[in-house]
Amino acid sequence: MATNVLAASPVNIQDFLRILVAQLNNQDPLKPLDNQEFVTQLAQFTSLQQTQNLDDKLGQLLSVQGSMQSVGLLGRQVTVGAENGTFSGKVTALNFVGGEPRLTVTLDNGSVMTDIGISSLVTVK
Numbered sequence: 001m002a003t004n005v006l007a008a009s010p011v012n013i014q015d016f017l018r019i020l021v022a023q024l025n026n027q028d029p030l031k032p033l034d035n036q037e038f039v040t041q042l043a044q045f046t047s048l049q050q051t052q053n054l055d056d057k058l059g060q061l062l063s064v065q066g067s068m069q070s071v072g073l074l075g076r077q078v079t080v081g082a083e084n085g086t087f088s089g090k091v092t093a094l095n096f097v098g099g100e101p102r103l104t105v106t107l108d109n110g111s112v113m114t115d116i117g118i119s120s121l122v123t124v125k
Helices: 002-008 013-025 035-071
Strands: 077-082 085-097 100-107 112-117 121-124
Touching: 013 035, 035 085, 035 100, 077 100, 077 112, 085 112
Parallel strands: none
Antiparallel strands: 077 085, 077 121, 085 100, 100 112
């Protein structure tokens, strides 16, 4: 359940420190909390935050890499899989819609297919 709360509203280090200070201010003076426990919680929170940042950066890197690889398809002969069969042609244009590469393929018979996703490609020559 705590994971859903974090996903819905990201908690940053300042929020964590505010919670920690509130916890210290409201603790029972006859039963003080262990300082080592606070340091452990802070280290765990920092580690989680760094992991989330790394995940975000890795996603961005994969997106850029996919975009760069799609540029290499320009001028290449491809086979496109569609609902009504497969078609062969040359990639003649590339554009990005919402960060996703979309291809334009001029088929061997001269007709043009537009808005083709990379996942529709069957072969690349």
